[in-house]
Structures are given as structure tokens and as C-alpha cells.
Amino acid sequence: MNKRQLQHLLKNKYFYTIIIFGVWILFFDQNRLTNQFRLQQNLSALKAQKDYYLQEIEQQNNITKALQNDTVMLEKLAREKYLMKRDKEVIYVIVKE
Numbered sequence: 001m002n003k004r005q006l007q008h009l010l011k012n013k014y015f016y017t018i019i020i021f022g023v024w025i026l027f028f029d030q031n032r033l034t035n036q037f038r039l040q041q042n043l044s045a046l047k048a049q050k051d052y053y054l055q056e057i058e059q060q061n062n063i064t065k066a067l068q069n070d071t072v073m074l075e076k077l078a079r080e081k082y083l084m085k086r087d088k089e090v091i092y093v094i095v096k097e
Contacts, residue, residue, distance in 0.1 A: 009015050026033050067074050078084040085091050 025031070067077065083091055083093065
């Protein structure tokens with residue numbers, strides 16, 4: 001840009017309007033740049049959380065189907081997780097410290 005074009009640009013009222021508008025949007029508006037960055041980070045965290053919960057739901061559905069069809073698996077879960085026992089059995093729980 002030569003000196004003449006620069007002088008013409010600085011005399012243009014639309015140039016100042018665009019500059020003021022840009023500064024307003026970047027720093028003072030409700031949708032300013034920092035808010036957009038923070039919202040983008042929040043969105044990516046929520047997407048990761050959504051993927052995690054979808055995996056957990058799928059895993060729980062698989063376990064539920066397995067428990068409905070397999071009595072051995074049901075007994076194993078009852079013994080390990082809920083400490084259930086058969087008659088005349090004694091369960092010893094060993095706690096690792």
C-alpha cells in the first residue's frame with residue numbers, strides 16, 4: 001500500500017466503523033473471543049463425557065444380557081459383588097490395605 005491509498009483509507013468513515021465493530025465483538029460483546037474459547041473447551045469436555053457414558057451404557061447392557069441368559073454368571077456376580085452365599089457356606093472377606 002502506498003501513502004496515497006493509506007491516506008484515503010484513513011479518511012474513510014467505513015474503515016473506522018469496521019475497526020470499532022471488530023474491537024467491540026472481540027472484547028466487549030457477550031459473545032467475545034474469550035467466551036467462545038471457554039465454551040469450545042466446555043463443549044469438547046462434554047463430548048468426551050458423553051462418549052464415556054455411552055460406553056458405560058453399552059457395557060452395562062452387555063452385562064445385563066449376560067446375566068439374563070447365564071445362571072453361572074449371575075451366581076458369580078451375586079457371590080462377588082453382594083457377598084451372597086449358599087447354605088452351610090462360610091465367606092471370608094480379605095481386605096487389602
